[in-house]
Amino acid sequence: MNVWLRRTNACAALALLGLALGGCSALRTDFVKRPSHALPPTTSTPSARYVHAAADQHPQQSGFRLMTDGTNALMSRVALIDEAKHAVDLQYYIFKNDATGRLVAQHLLAAADRGVRVRLLIDDINVSHEVGMLDALNASPNFKVRLFNPFHTRKPSLLSKTVQLLFSPSRLNHRMHNKSFIVDNNVAIVGGRNIGDDYFSVDRTTDFRDLDLIAIGPVVKEASRAFDEYWNCPAAYPVTAFRGKRANHYDLAQLRANLGRDARHFAQTDYAQAAAQDYPDGPSGDRHGAWFWGPARLVADQPAKIEPHQDNPALRIGPRIRAMTDQTQHELLLVSPYFVPSKQDVRYLVGLVARGVTVKVLTNSLASTDEPAVHAGYSRHRRALLEGGVQLWELRPAVGAPQPATAKGTSSGVSLHAKAIVVDRQQVFIGSMNMDQRSKLLNTEMGIIVDSPALAAAVKQFFDNASRPANAYRVILVARGLPHAGQMRWLTSDDGKPVSYDRDPGVSMMRRLEVWALRLLPIEGML
Structure with a gap:
C-alpha cells in the first residue's frame, strides 16, 4: 500500500489545509476512448501448446506455480512477455520508472514492435516520474496506456496531489x-507484487517479501474478463485524456533507444547475473514441470466499488473471502503486511478460536513496516487478539529474515508484502487484498481462491519459514499468575539464543512516539 496516501489521510485528520486548487482541470472531456476486449487464447507458440496440453489433462482445474523469489518473479514476467504472440494485458497499482520497471517496459515495447497488442492499466496515485515514459509508450500503435481514477492535473506535485485529495x-x-499480468490469454500472474525494484529484491534497502501465482487453465479467462471490466470502465482514462503536448513517434524512438541502453546496463549488474543463473530452476509459466492443480476461481472487486457512497457488498470480494474462512474447522493461516482488523474482525477471529480453530497471523513488526499509521x-x-487466543508473529527486518533457498544475501530492509490465507491446509487465497479496512471498503482488490492441498502446503511452508524464531517475533502475553501477568512479550532468537523484549523491538523512541500519536487519531477506517 502507498505510504504517502496513508500518511496524507493521517495528516488530514489533524488539520485541513486552507488551500484552493486554482487553475483549470487538465483532464479533457472530449477524449476518445475505444472499448477493447481480450483476444482468444493463442495456440501457435511452443509455450502455448505446452500450456494447453497440460491443462487438457486436468479438466475443470487450473494449474499454479508459487513464486516466492523476487528474481524469478521478474525473470518469469520477462520470459512470458518475450513468448507473447498476440496480447499482453497488465493491471497494476504501481509501475515504477526504475531499473526493473524500465526493463519490463523495454520488453513490452519490443513485443508491441513485433505486433503484440499491449494494454497497460495503472492506478494514477503513484504516477509522477513515469509520465514521460507512459506517454511515449502510448505513442506506439500497438501499445495503449490508461490511468485509473486520475487526478485532475497531468503532472501534479506532491502538494497538488495532497490538496486535490483533501478537496475530493x-x-x-x-x-x-489490483495486480494482474496476462499473456495471450493462456498464462496469468496474480498476487501481491507491483512492478518496481522493491518487489523483485533489487533494492536491498527496501526488500518486499511477496507471493505471486502463475496460473494456467480456466482461471486465466476469468482474469481476462476482470481486466476487460476495468479497462473499459468509466474510471479508466487514456493517457491522452489530458490537455497539453502529446508524445509522438520521435519521443517513442528516443524512449526505445533509452530503454535498450538501460536494459544492456541492467544485464551487467550482479543482480541480473544472479537472476539469470536462478531462472532455469524457477517456476515460470513456459517451462515443463510440476503444477499445483485444483478447482479455482478468480475473485475481483467490481470497478464501481470506487464510486462515492457506493457500499454494496455485492461489489466486493470480502464476502467471498469470508465464506471461505467460515468453513475453517482446524487451522486458519493469515498473511497480511497491513493487518488492521476492526472490532468485528477481532470478535470473528476470537470466535474461531473459541470453537477450536487454531488461528495464526503473520504481519509486519513496527521495525519492518513501511507504514507506522498501519501499525498504530x-x-x-x-x-484483544492475544487474549482471545489468536497467535501472532511479526516479521523481523534484520539479517535472517525469511528468504527462499535461491536468494542471494540478506537485507536490513526486509518487509512483508505477501497477502495469503490458508484454510485447513486445503484452500488458499493469494492476491492483492490486505486484511484492513482500506482493502475492504476503499480500494479495489483481486485474487485467486484455489482448492489444492499441495499449494496450501507450499504457502504454509512460506508461513512456517517466515515465523521461525530467527525471522520473526512471536508476540505473547505472559501467563496469568506470574509477575507482570498479561504483559506483552516479543520472543525471538539471535545466533540461536532465545531473546525476549517487553515492547516493540528494534525501533527508536521517536518511532514509538509517532505510533502512540497516530493511535489517538480517528483514522482506522482509512488505513
Missing part, C-alpha cells in the same frame, strides 16, 4: 490496488 476525498481516496491501527487490537 470521496473520489480520490478510492484506488485500484493494528496495535490497538493486538492485546
Whole structure:
C-alpha cells in the first residue's frame, strides 16, 4: 500500500489545509476512448501448446506455480512477455520508472514492435516520474496506456496531489490496488507484487517479501474478463485524456533507444547475473514441470466499488473471502503486511478460536513496516487478539529474515508484502487484498481462491519459514499468575539464543512516539 496516501489521510485528520486548487482541470472531456476486449487464447507458440496440453489433462482445474523469489518473479514476467504472440494485458497499482520497471517496459515495447497488442492499466496515485515514459509508450500503435481514477492535473506535485485529495476525498481516496499480468490469454500472474525494484529484491534497502501465482487453465479467462471490466470502465482514462503536448513517434524512438541502453546496463549488474543463473530452476509459466492443480476461481472487486457512497457488498470480494474462512474447522493461516482488523474482525477471529480453530497471523513488526499509521491501527487490537487466543508473529527486518533457498544475501530492509490465507491446509487465497479496512471498503482488490492441498502446503511452508524464531517475533502475553501477568512479550532468537523484549523491538523512541500519536487519531477506517 502507498505510504504517502496513508500518511496524507493521517495528516488530514489533524488539520485541513486552507488551500484552493486554482487553475483549470487538465483532464479533457472530449477524449476518445475505444472499448477493447481480450483476444482468444493463442495456440501457435511452443509455450502455448505446452500450456494447453497440460491443462487438457486436468479438466475443470487450473494449474499454479508459487513464486516466492523476487528474481524469478521478474525473470518469469520477462520470459512470458518475450513468448507473447498476440496480447499482453497488465493491471497494476504501481509501475515504477526504475531499473526493473524500465526493463519490463523495454520488453513490452519490443513485443508491441513485433505486433503484440499491449494494454497497460495503472492506478494514477503513484504516477509522477513515469509520465514521460507512459506517454511515449502510448505513442506506439500497438501499445495503449490508461490511468485509473486520475487526478485532475497531468503532472501534479506532491502538494497538488495532497490538496486535490483533501478537496475530493470521496473520489480520490478510492484506488485500484489490483495486480494482474496476462499473456495471450493462456498464462496469468496474480498476487501481491507491483512492478518496481522493491518487489523483485533489487533494492536491498527496501526488500518486499511477496507471493505471486502463475496460473494456467480456466482461471486465466476469468482474469481476462476482470481486466476487460476495468479497462473499459468509466474510471479508466487514456493517457491522452489530458490537455497539453502529446508524445509522438520521435519521443517513442528516443524512449526505445533509452530503454535498450538501460536494459544492456541492467544485464551487467550482479543482480541480473544472479537472476539469470536462478531462472532455469524457477517456476515460470513456459517451462515443463510440476503444477499445483485444483478447482479455482478468480475473485475481483467490481470497478464501481470506487464510486462515492457506493457500499454494496455485492461489489466486493470480502464476502467471498469470508465464506471461505467460515468453513475453517482446524487451522486458519493469515498473511497480511497491513493487518488492521476492526472490532468485528477481532470478535470473528476470537470466535474461531473459541470453537477450536487454531488461528495464526503473520504481519509486519513496527521495525519492518513501511507504514507506522498501519501499525498504530493494528496495535490497538493486538492485546484483544492475544487474549482471545489468536497467535501472532511479526516479521523481523534484520539479517535472517525469511528468504527462499535461491536468494542471494540478506537485507536490513526486509518487509512483508505477501497477502495469503490458508484454510485447513486445503484452500488458499493469494492476491492483492490486505486484511484492513482500506482493502475492504476503499480500494479495489483481486485474487485467486484455489482448492489444492499441495499449494496450501507450499504457502504454509512460506508461513512456517517466515515465523521461525530467527525471522520473526512471536508476540505473547505472559501467563496469568506470574509477575507482570498479561504483559506483552516479543520472543525471538539471535545466533540461536532465545531473546525476549517487553515492547516493540528494534525501533527508536521517536518511532514509538509517532505510533502512540497516530493511535489517538480517528483514522482506522482509512488505513
